[in-house]
Amino acid sequence: MKKELPIALSNRHIHLSKDHIEKLFGKGYELKKFKDLSQPDQYACEEKVDLVGEKNVIKGVRILGPARNHTQVEVSFADARILGINPPVRDSGDLDGSPGIKIVGPAGEVEIEKGVIAAARHIHLHTDDAERFGLKDKDRVKVRVGGERGLIFENVLARVSPKYALEMHVDIEEGNAAGAKNGQLVEIVD
């Protein structure tokens, strides 16, 4: 059986805590949904913020909702170079020791002490997909992307939950390196 799944390329984005949403957008502010993402209950927001690094500013960084317990900024290595920071490659939520940054919104700004990461490539699997593929949460797998820029991503984290939809997530540079388009089918090969 071919273990195929669609790939999605993540551009830079930010997840905000409730507290930081209020500091950046005002007391009692609620983020507005721009569009649903493929993972259930996850959505891109209409709102954007600016990231102010030591070296440069990146304007208009999309917020993803809903609010999380901890603010998390996900950038590519290229973004990091522009900003002048050196984020680690991390799984979502694993923020200890990561650098901070200044975030500027229309109603205020926040200086976070940690939370900037380059998201580790990973796949989301619904519990049923995981069973079908013989995988369990936190397994590491290899995933092949075909085509003229074909490659095999090693060290891909499998994340399993009944709340997930089957999809691989890579950042823009990983996607471009593989010549991958959103929705293209890729294959777990090991």
Add this chain to the structure above:
Amino acid sequence: MKKELPIALSNRHIHLSKDHIEKLFGKGYELKKFKDLSQPDQYACEEKVDLVGEKNVIKGVRILGPARNHTQVEVSFADARILGINPPVRDSGDLDGSPGIKIVGPAGEVEIEKGVIAAARHIHLHTDDAERFGLKDKDRVKVRVGGERGLIFENVLARVSPKYALEMHVDIEEGNAAGAKNGQLVEIVD
């Protein structure tokens, strides 16, 4: 025997014809060497030019010397998106059907009709290296980069010449996707 070689990440750059050097910098102009590259007789120049795309301008694009028969612009997919063009993934020199662009220098500008490519990942091998590795010119090989962002690049073109030094060339996005640093050793695995 491990078939190891160093990797190098290429940022956007341009190779100019003699005619275009004169159009951009003035009659009889000679490019100034900024530093030698690892391939014999190849060098980065002090001079830079601007690329003017449909959507945006990318300023300060490094010229690599010496002059070539045909002007060739090498960009990443991210650069291409900024410029608003759609370059093919091509081996160096294979420019037919590739898009053109406007190039602006201090003494003039040139509108090329073709020549913008995303350089296909490749390895340079001296004839002696090729013999040692059992490879010949135009072979396609797989190359593994280790580390937390480890991956295996497929479809890597081998280029063999007594004028080459042993090195793999990828673009910035491919290098960042693999978490690779300039000079890091990678391995031909197939």
